Amino acid sequence: MRKPVIAGNWKMNKTVEESRSLVYDLSIGLRDIKGVEKVLLPPYLSILTAAALLEGTDIGLGAQNLHWEEKGAFTGEISAQMIAEFCQYVLIGHSERRTYFGESDETVNKKIFSAIAHNLIPIVCVGETLGEKETGQTGEVLVRQILNGLKDVTKEYVSAIIIAYEPVWAIGTGKASSAEDARNVIRDIIRPVLQEMYGVQAANSTRVLYGGSVTAANASGFFVHEDIDGALVGGASLKADEFVKITQAGAG
C-alpha cells in the first residue's frame, strides 16, 4: 500500500510573517487528518519559522530546490546538508526551475543524489509542455526525464523518491488535466518506465503524484484513481482552507 501524499508548493510567495500565519492555520486545520502524508514547501526564508511551528506535529517540511554540492563558493545557493537540518523533503526539477533557471535532467540527477545522501525525500517533477503534448511527444519526454533524472539511482532508493507528474500546460493555468488523462499517463507511461528500470515491486511501491491546477473542487476526482497517490499543489496551497480540503480528499 502506498500512503498518499499531499504537498503544498508555495513557490515564491509569503513573507516570513505571512508564512507564520499560514503555517499556524494549517497546523490546526490539518491536525486531525490521518492516513495521508502532509508536506509544506515554503520559501527558504520561512523554513525555520515553519519548522518551529510544526514541531511535534505530523506535518512534514521541505525546500523547493537545492544545490547538489555540499558547501563552497556557490553564491546564493543552499545545500542538502543545510536543508536537512530542518526538512524531510526537497522538490527537484520543477518545470519552473527547468524553464527559468536552465535545470536539466543532468542537474536533476545530481540533486537527487545529494538529497538521498542527506536522507531527504526527493519529490521529482516531470511533465510535458503544451507543444510536446500537441505533437504527441508526452511519452517520449516523460521517459527521457525519468531515465536521465534517475540515472544510476539504485533500486533500494527509488521507492523513497516521490515522482510528481506535472504537465506544464496545467500549472497555474486553471486548466487541470482530466483525472483520467493524468491516471493514464501515470499508469501507462510513468509506472512502466519505473518498472523497466527497477522491477515490478519497486515500481509499485513508488508514489506518483499529480500536479497542475489542483483545487478543493477537483481534487477528489484525481484520488479515486489508485494510480494517483496524491497531489503537488501550487496556488491552492496558499489558502489554508483550500489546502485542508484537498488534504481531506487525499485521505479518502
Ligand code: 13P
Ligand atoms: P498550481 O497548482 O498553481 O497549478 O501549481 C502546480 C505546481 O506547479 C505545484 O508544484
